[in-house]
Amino acid sequence: MLKGFVFDLDGVITDTARFHYQAWSKIAQDDMGITINPSVNEQLKGVSRMDSLNVILKFGQRENDFTEAEKEALATKKNDYYVQLISNMTPADILPGIQAFLDQLKAEGYQMSLASASKNAPRILNGLQLTNYFDQIVDPASLHAGKPDPEIFAKGATLLGLKPTEAVGLEDAFAGIQSINGAGEFSVGIGDPAILNEADLNFTSTAEISLDQIKTAFATWAAKQ
């Protein structure tokens, strides 16, 4: 039986990718002499802060040029700038259709948790005034491996006291869909179905999300589990 929903944050609830990109672009340019581009940005989605830095250093062929302490300092500097950028977020930054979807889930008594790689997730939910919708938030600092490892989505369900087959995971990144599938949950992809081709159900944007369609597809999927 469908009992709960595990949400990704960036790209599903709000678009923080543009702020991550702005912050990484500046630090990469100013402190590493690396000019990043939108295709590098794609590789940062859903990836932890330190792994994002490593992607950028590899792109700039500078992966051996910084000590661990220097890398920590670069990651901290990026985060300080990023936190400034997100400090003005308001409910107007919630992606289309999400507020109504969350209201419907609450009204129908579903449990909800957040499976974001971002250590800033609680701060972002606060700005969006969505904190009260979420029964649990997975602490990314508690994880052994990030997406596509199943751990984060598995934890999103267990924190709610749910079996994987009672939970739906929502994601906009391919690595996130792999994480949901690996956890044995029903996966909903938000975005290009050609990219998210391993999702159990796909919506091209958040505005298209339909709880009725999820329920129908989930019932067919659950019967086969």
Ligand code: G16
């Ligand atoms: C988000 C972003 C990633 C970011 C990561 C860590 O993941 O998509 O680009 O690197 O969080 O963020 P922070 O530096 O704030 O801890 P998600 O899982 O919400 O898509």
Ligand code: MG
């Ligand atoms: Mg995402």
